[in-house]
Amino acid sequence: xxTQEEVLAKMRASIEDYDKEAAVxxxxxxxxxxxxxNLAMEEGFAKPIRALGEAFDRMEIFLxxxxxxxxxxxxxxxxxxxxxxxxxxxxxxxxxxxLGTVEGDIHDIGKTVVMAMLQAGGYEVHDLGVEVPxxxxxxxxxxxxxxxIGMSALLxxxxxxxxxxxxxxxxxxxxxxxxxxxxxxxVTQKWADEIGADAYARDAVEAVKVLDxxxxxxx
Ligand code: B1M
Numbered sequence: 312x313x314t315q316e317e318v319l320a321k322m323r324a325s326i327e328d329y330d331k332e333a334a335v336x337x338x339x340x341x342x343x344x345x346x347x348x349n350l351a352m353e354e355g356f357a358k359p360i361r362a363l364g365e366a367f368d369r370m371e372i373f374l375x376x377x378x379x380x381x382x383x384x385x386x387x388x389x390x391x392x393x394x395x396x397x398x399x400x401x402x403x404x405x406x407x408x409x410l411g412t413v414e415g416d417i418h419d420i421g422k423t424v425v426m427a428m429l430q431a432g433g434y435e436v437h438d439l440g441v442e443v444p445x446x447x448x449x450x451x452x453x454x455x456x457x458x459x460i461g462m463s464a465l466l467x468x469x470x471x472x473x474x475x476x477x478x479x480x481x482x483x484x485x486x487x488x489x490x491x492x493x494x495x496x497x498v499t500q501k502w503a504d505e506i507g508a509d510a511y512a513r514d515a516v517e518a519v520k521v522l523d524x525x526x527x528x529x530x
Pocket of ligand 1: 357360361363364365367368374377378381410415416417418419420421422424425460461462463464465466467468492493494495496497511512513514515516518
């Protein structure tokens with residue numbers, strides 16, 4: 312059987328080669344080898360896609376290549392996601408979350424990972440998808456009687472929409488009604504503090520920890 316490092320190398324290569332089938336096969340191999348799906352997600356998929364993002368930045372690769380790499384990653388993530396979800400299937404419901412990528416932003420891989428981790432951690436998550444209009448976060452939270460509004464943003468331009476949602480909550484007299492959590496590559500604790508978000512998480516694992524530590528706010 313291949314070693315952990317060999318399997319992770321196959322996962323990385325599948326993203327670098329923009330190869331969906333190889334990504335799915337390598338993700339399955341990682342699970343069969345007993346590799347922690349969170350470790351596989353970070354080391355096998357997230358690292359190479361970020362490296363390709365930097366290569367795109369330096370104009371060493373073009374957008375279609377980045378899209379193909381992201382497609383390969385999404386296919387592989389689906390396999391890992393199932394395993395992460397299965398690991399949390401018997402947990403109690405700790406809170407109800409509406410989660411989405413903010414208006415004008417189509418990045419959904421990180422949000423999908425956050426959703427899987429929250430579900431595995433015992434949260435009921437309603438995925439609003441990408442490019443979610445600002446009022447939709449609040450409307451959805453009202454409709455399903457959620458406790459938490461989660462907003463993902465990957466662009467320094469669209470992170471401003473996180474602030475819009477929080478401002479709209481205040482304008483509607485709903486400040487404090489929902490616990491707000493923000494994240495995404497350009498988002499920082501400083502930004503979360505500045506816009507009055509209740510919490511910030513650097514990654515999906517931290518999102519679960521942060522919400523777990525704040526449960527008395529809605530329980
Ligand atoms: Co885009 N993109 N992209 N992109 N892309 C970035 C974000 C960028 C940094 C790349 C770069 O230039 N180096 C750059 C943004 C620059 C900036 O604003 N600072 C960028 C750009 C510019 C763009 C376009 C504008 C490019 C163009 O058209 N010229 C365009 C945007 C279109 C739009 O949204 N309107 C665009 C498009 C795309 C693709 C379609 C090619 C593809 C997305 C495919 C998809 O999502 N279906 C793509 C990708 C893949 C990336 C990079 C390379 C990787 C993102 C990713 O999936 N990471 C990215 C570079 C980077 O991030 N360094 C980049 C893996 C994922 C697991 O991590 O999403 O960070 P991440 O999520 C993490 C944490 O951030 C956190 O937990 C997650 C899991 O650990 N987290 C949360 C995320 N959301 C959270 C919410 C929480 C808590 C934690 O609470 C609610």
